[in-house]
Amino acid sequence: MASSRSPSGRVVNDNIHGDIALTDAEWKVVNTATFQRLRSLKQLGMGHLVYPNATHSRFAHSLGVFRIMCRVLGNLDHSGLDTERKAELRQAALLHDIGHYPYSHLMERVGSVTLTEEEVTNAGKKTISGQVDEYPDHEELGRHIIQSQADICKALGGKKQAQKIGALFSRLEGADQQLSKLIHSSLDMDRLDYLLRDARAAGVPYGEIDLNYLLNSIRISPTGMLGVDEKALAAAEHFLLARVFMHRVVYYHKTTYGFEEACRQLLRRVRDSDRYNDLLARDGNHINEICGGADLRGFTDDYVDRVIYRAARDDQDPVIQTLAACLVERCPPRLLLEVGGVEEKIHSYTPATVFRQKCRDGLVDLAKRHRLNVGQFLLCGPKPIKFEERGSLFSRADAEKLKPEEREELIMVFRKGRSEPQSIVDITGSIIKSLSNQVFSIQRLYLVDRDIKPDKLERIRGEVRLWAQPPK
Amino acid sequence: MDRQQILLAKSLEAAEVPLSVNTFHDRLILQKAVYLLQAAGIHLGYRFRWYIRGPYSPDMTSGAFGIANEGEYAEAELRGWKLDDESATRARNLHSLLHQEGESKTDQARRLELLASALFLFKTDQAKPGDPEGTATILKRNNKEFSAAEVKSAVKELRAHGLLA
Structure with a gap:
């Protein structure tokens, strides 16, 4: 280097x-x-x-x-x-x-x-x-x-x-x-x-982008538009794809x-319980107080760890106890089912939305039958990941009609012989144009129960799998 | 749909702003209406940055598209929720700022763009409500054609609705 x-x-x-x-x-x-x-x-x-x-x-x-x-x-x-x-x-x-x-x-x-x-x-x-x-x-x-x-x-x-x-x-x-x-x-x-x-x-190799090539190809147009040279199109596409891969493999x-998710749900529960006001900020105003004064020094990962330890040690709420114990003892929440993947996002029906609806209809009963607390189930969907900042929000035809101000966050590419760049989703033959109406979107259902027996877990998984069936 | 999206949908419903993302003007109205609803004290939690058309939140765009894309599934989920009374009142109080009788969508979008942009500049100390000429100059520098008289009228409206002291 x-x-x-x-x-x-x-x-x-x-x-x-x-x-x-x-x-x-x-x-x-x-x-x-x-x-x-x-x-x-x-x-x-x-x-x-x-x-x-x-x-x-x-x-x-x-x-x-x-x-x-x-x-x-x-x-x-x-x-x-x-x-x-x-x-x-x-x-x-x-x-x-x-x-x-x-x-x-x-x-x-x-x-x-x-x-x-x-x-x-x-x-x-x-x-x-x-x-x-x-x-x-x-x-x-x-x-x-x-x-x-x-x-x-x-x-x-x-x-x-x-x-x-x-x-x-x-x-x-x-x-x-x-x-x-x-x-x-x-x-x-x-x-x-x-x-x-x-x-x-x-x-993992998925985020290994061609940084030098990309940086060396960035330039600015006479009207002040930033973009990359057309010769770096593959590097720009690889960069956008790498982001989706990294979400799939590492971030999600x-x-x-x-x-x-167990930690987020734990924090939300303890914040709303008002029993942790000495350890966890009550609201935005409290956060501003902490960060505007000397307490900022302690506003580190340890700040959350202290909340988790207190909850694991002292809290009487069974759901809070279970969530905290899973974090302290590193007992991962068990994934019951994941639904979704890369899909076209222009119809209301997707396997993920149907699954979520089925969970809403059936989870209370499932928990009751297996003598579990509903709060032990974590129903969550990570933020959908788009291939390009705007593209997947629209059908391809609609994306082409976007106003310039809505294209602002798109990667711009300088075509050969042109002084002003055009957006990457408009370049015929680019991979991103083909993927611009796709989004990586998933829904998951976890169960937090460190003592669950394998056969019971499999029975629950079997029941939940039925919720992923598409409607007739 | 997360809590933020539910709150977004219910606040827009209370203010009678359609959660529509079909046209550019729909999306512009949505952005500016949400900015003003937040300024009116409904904590929707969206961060607005400055773009060509004034305050804009990419997260809000994603959230709104997420709801719109889920169609009937979103409708079913939203039916189970109601907005708290205080927020509902604040949203209703903003109705006359967000809508004007007989106004076309294009005019509404332009008017809301001015209201939201001016308020954003005031709140970030980039302009002063008492200086409509200066504010119009800053807006012009950002490719917005609003006269000082229009800014003055916008300030009056913002004050009348409690968004400016």
Whole structure:
């Protein structure tokens, strides 16, 4: 890996990108306690429970994204960007994950979790409240952190600059929409780093993208549109496919995802019980309090671990006990059935939606017959993964009618002889055009019961399999 | 469908905004209506970023498409849920901001784009409600053709509905 020069002599060695050089100002940011917290956040949530080496941190990933941004900006020397703007984009890349929660996305999404009994119980109308102040997302929290933590605010050069950097990584600014794509789009620096880093850490080949070729092919059009040269079309397609493979194999691994879903449901239950207010943030306001003060130092993976240990040791609620024990003792939730896969997403009927409906109709009875608590079942569907940011939301014909503003996050490709790029889903013969109306979507049903006998488990699986039959 | 999608569907229902994703204007109206519903104090949990047409949430787009794609299955699931009273009241109070008698879809989309974009700029300290000319200039810089008079009127509407102090 080629090394990069540093005028300040500050260089960090990284297993993915080699030497990463930082300026004195960037070095100051990295050396704040606020940035160092990222060392204690695992990039892959609970992925290490399946892939033992997947213990790499948000800290390493943030440096990796920073390095990629530096390379891209180096390739865009003729873009008209001034030195100051480039420095801001470098800082935004470095800090784009500063607001991450313990175990990454796991804790952040606690409010969206539907408890199994909420979903399958049909006694009267259930109330959903829009008055719960849910946890803010990590970008919003990141903006709050860099403006309220004195060490990082000072390292950035004051509150005004901190606001500017926060606006860049959370895309609040109207200006530089194309450059914001470097941080948020299908071909953003975040994805370019995490696919490679996560694949290497997990020991799987699926995220091995052609990073150098892609980065060297990025250019900017006379009207400011970012894209890759047509010669890098295969590399861009491989990158998009790699993302789907990585979700299938690593991010949505049945065991990892089972543990994470058990943890999400556990956190939602204990948060709502009000018995853990000393350990777990009650709401978004409480999260902001923690992250705006000295308690941020302890807002690491250990923060969630402490909740799990307390629940396993002290909680009298049988479902909370069961979920906590499964995590503490590493007894994976048992997958009863997975339905779905890569499918065309233009009809309401899919095996996954039918299965979910059948679970809603039959789970209460199934639990009763097998003397289990409904809460021991985890009915969950990971976020569907699209091949391209917009494509799969539409039929292919509809995708071709999208307005320019709706295509904004698509990868753009410079065809030979053309000064302005076109989107990858419009290129005849590209794999992504063919797959643009496909989505990787699954539904799963797990059972959490560390003591279940194999024959009973098989009987339950046999019953659940019948729910995957398509309607006549 | 997760809790966020259920809340989205029930809030839109209370505000009488169709969860339709068929045309560009449908999707534009949906985006801006959800942004305004959140500003009115319904915690839907979507993060809006600044795009060519103002505040836009990719997650909201995915969530709305997810519901629309599930068709009758989504309808069946949603029938079991009701929105809490406070949120329902807030959504109903916004009705007259989101809809105007006899307005075409194109006009509605344009009006909501202005309301949401101006509010976004005010909330992120990029513009001031007391400076319609300055706000219109920023909007123009972002390829939006809204006059200072239109901005002024939008500020009045936002204030009347409690979205601006």
